[in-house]
Amino acid sequence: MxxxxxxxxxxxxxxxxxxxxxxxxxxxxxxxxxxxxxxxxxxxxxxxxxxxxxxxxxxxxxxxxxxxxxxxxxxxxxxxxxxxxxxxxxxxxxxxxxxxxxxxxxxxxxxxxxxxxxxxxxxxxxxxxxxxxxxxxxxxxxxxxxxxxxxxxxxxxxxxxxxxxxxxxxxxxxxxxxxxxxxxxxxxxxxxxxxxxxxxxxxxxxxxxxxxxxxxxxxxxxxxxxxxxxxxxxxxxxxxxxxxxxxxxxxxxxxxxxxxxxxxxxxxxxxxxxxxxxxxxxxxxxxxxxxxxxxxxxxxxxxxxxxxxxxxxxxxxxxxxxxxxxxxxxxxxxxxxxxxxxxxxxxxxxRAHNGPRWDFALMLLVLGLTVFVDLITAVGVGVVLAALAYVRQIAQIQIEDLKKIPEILNDPEENALLKQTKGKVSIFSFGGPLSFGAAADVGHHVREKVKPGSQVLIMDFTRVPSVDVSAAMAVETVATDAKSSGRKLLICGANDEIKAVLTGINAAQADVESFDNLLSALEHAVVIIGEQEKASSKKLASKAVSNNPPAK
Known part of the structure; x- marks a missing residue:
């Protein structure tokens, strides 16, 4: 050398x-x-x-x-x-x-x-x-x-x-x-x-x-x-x-x-x-x-x-x-x-008292384990706890993002279509990689935040680069809940990797339709709501006729 x-x-x-x-x-x-x-x-x-x-x-x-x-x-x-x-x-x-x-x-x-x-x-x-x-x-x-x-x-x-x-x-x-x-x-x-x-x-x-x-x-x-x-x-x-x-x-x-x-x-x-x-x-x-x-x-x-x-x-x-x-x-x-x-x-x-208390507590825990147990345990426990804390922090950000159901969309075309649905569409948008940290609460928060009277749920994956199995199972739970409550679930913006994961564990069920972008999903939602309104009108007309038979 x-x-x-x-x-x-x-x-x-x-x-x-x-x-x-x-x-x-x-x-x-x-x-x-x-x-x-x-x-x-x-x-x-x-x-x-x-x-x-x-x-x-x-x-x-x-x-x-x-x-x-x-x-x-x-x-x-x-x-x-x-x-x-x-x-x-x-x-x-x-x-x-x-x-x-x-x-x-x-x-x-x-x-x-x-x-x-x-x-x-x-x-x-x-x-x-x-x-x-x-x-x-x-x-x-x-x-x-x-x-x-x-x-x-x-x-x-x-x-x-x-x-x-x-x-x-x-x-x-x-x-x-x-x-x-x-x-x-x-x-x-x-x-x-x-x-x-x-x-x-x-x-x-x-x-x-x-x-x-x-x-x-x-x-x-x-x-x-x-x-x-x-x-x-x-x-x-x-x-x-x-x-x-x-x-x-x-x-x-x-x-x-x-x-x-x-x-x-x-x-x-x-x-x-x-x-x-x-x-x-x-x-x-x-x-x-x-x-x-x-x-x-x-x-x-x-x-x-x-x-x-x-x-x-x-x-x-x-x-x-x-x-x-x-x-x-x-x-x-x-x-x-x-x-x-x-x-x-x-x-x-x-300076620790000025920073996050959790980080200082983690430092003290690792210090104590180092002195009274051993080094490898201290580092192992510290890394695991730090990783879990980070996953929890990211999960909270993802869940908070999920809770924000938009009333107005940035794109004029999308916004016009959303108004045509007359409040019968709930859009759930995810931000960043959707992992097991947020997956456990996804189904719960979708049920909790869905608009009363919604006939269509749209899960927007446009900003999600990847999902894991836990997140895919959460999507399957949302799909099952939507089906049992008579709602239609649409997925949009999912890349090929996400589609492969959803398909691989059967989360993308037959009655869940996928679209390339939110605009296409909203267009289809308008069609679904229009068909349901027509069906509802026919049903009401038929019921009125049966209640008021024509005079002989």
């Missing part, structure tokens, strides 16, 4: 800066996953390099992210720390993402509603913070959100104030690091260095300890029948979550660079990166928003920047690992708390 070197200086600067920013985050997220700091670095190197090389967002920086680590930490607890099975799940997640890319799934992932995305991202941020509170207090809480919350009273009863000071101090430095100095040393890296140096003044501070140096070893996928479904489920969650996380970051990159990413190519790149990460003992990753923003602001625009970022981390692995052994857990916890706080969607939370 040919690299674009037109922005060589900017890509080198952006890649080096992003690599320095990624270092403390990779270490911290590796520890948070349960697999150790080197797993975080290996994951950052593999995903960062190959996602940049093969992905569809040139300026994006990929690596371990909070959402992915939350899943990995849960898997670590479920598998009792079996690293080989966890790396197998990472490999499978990568292969699934490659499959997603080839199947064109990227365009559908972007359809997840914003309140759902906001809810689970904020939930992930909350989980990261909850899992770090115990470490800030000098303890190693049990795995899982519930376990960490349950352990909190124990930790509060025995606080290690040295670790608390270190962790909070690290958090403050990361937030308050002067922007002027940030151009040379990023805030997260400054917090890591200062926090580690200050820790030498304390005793009994838990640190990372010995970290292996050199190139990683190969971890081939393993199979264990008793844990098979746990691994498969985790792989699917990692694949979907990583895809969503990456494509959201791609949208951010698009906005900053005024470009357009290739969703499916990006998924293929992320999948290759995660597959390699699992094979070399690294944790899963995705597009990282903060690192991508740093890269772009530092001049990075092309895929070379992401590859340089990974090579910077590789240099650290090969030569500086012994220095990382002295990094305290509390310092990494402080950095991770900042990561969690940054993930929470504060901008939406501040």
């Amino acid at each position: 040919k690299l674009d070197l037109s922005n060589l200086r900017g890509d080198l600067t952006g890649g080096i800066t992003a690599g320095i920013v990624a270092l403390p985050l990779a270490l911290a997220l590796g520890v948070a996953s349960g697999l150790g700091p080197m797993a975080g670095l290996y994951g950052a190197i593999a995903v960062g390099f190959f996602a940049a090389l093969f992905g569809g967002t040139p300026s994006q920086i990929s690596g371990p992210t909070g959402p992915m680590v939350v899943v990995l930490a849960g898997l670590f607890a479920s598998l009792s720390g079996n690293a080989e099975l966890i790396f197998t799940a990472v490999v499978l997640a990568g292969l699934l993402q490659v499959a997603f890319g080839f199947l064109g799934v990227g365009q559908y992932i972007r359809l997840v509603p914003y309140p759902v995305i906001s809810g689970f991202m904020s939930g992930i941020g909350a989980i990261i913070i909850i899992l770090q509170i115990g470490r800030l207090l000098g303890h190693e809480p049990p795995g899982g959100t519930i376990g960490a919350l349950s352990y909190l009273p124990t930790a509060l009863a025995d606080i290690n104030f040295a670790t608390l000071i270190l962790g909070v101090g690290t958090l403050v430095i990361a937030y308050k690091w002067p922007p002027a100095l940030g151009k040379f040393v990023p805030g997260a890296l400054a917090a890591l260095i200062i926090g580690t140096l200050v820790s030498f003044a304390f005793t009994n501070i838990p640190v990372l300890g010995n970290i292996p140096t050199g190139l990683p070893s190969l971890h081939l996928p393993v199979y264990e029948q008793s844990q098979f479904f746990i691994v498969i489920e985790a792989a699917f969650i990692l694949a979907v979550l990583g895809a969503i996380d990456s494509l959201l970051t791609s949208l951010v990159a698009d906005n900053m660079t005024r470009t357009r990413h290739d969703s499916n190519k990006e998924l293929i790149g992320q999948g290759i990166g995660n597959t390699v990460a699992g094979l070399i003992g690294g944790i899963a990753g995705a597009g990282a928003t903060m690192r991508t923003v740093v890269n772009i602001r530092s001049g990075g625009k092309q895929r070379l920047s992401g590859m340089v970022h990974a090579l910077v981390l590789l240099a650290v692995v090969l030569g500086l690992s012994p220095l990382a052994a002295n990094i305290p857990h509390a310092v990494l916890a402080g950095i991770l708390v900042k990561v969690g706080l940054d993930i929470i969607d504060w901008s939406y939370l501040k």
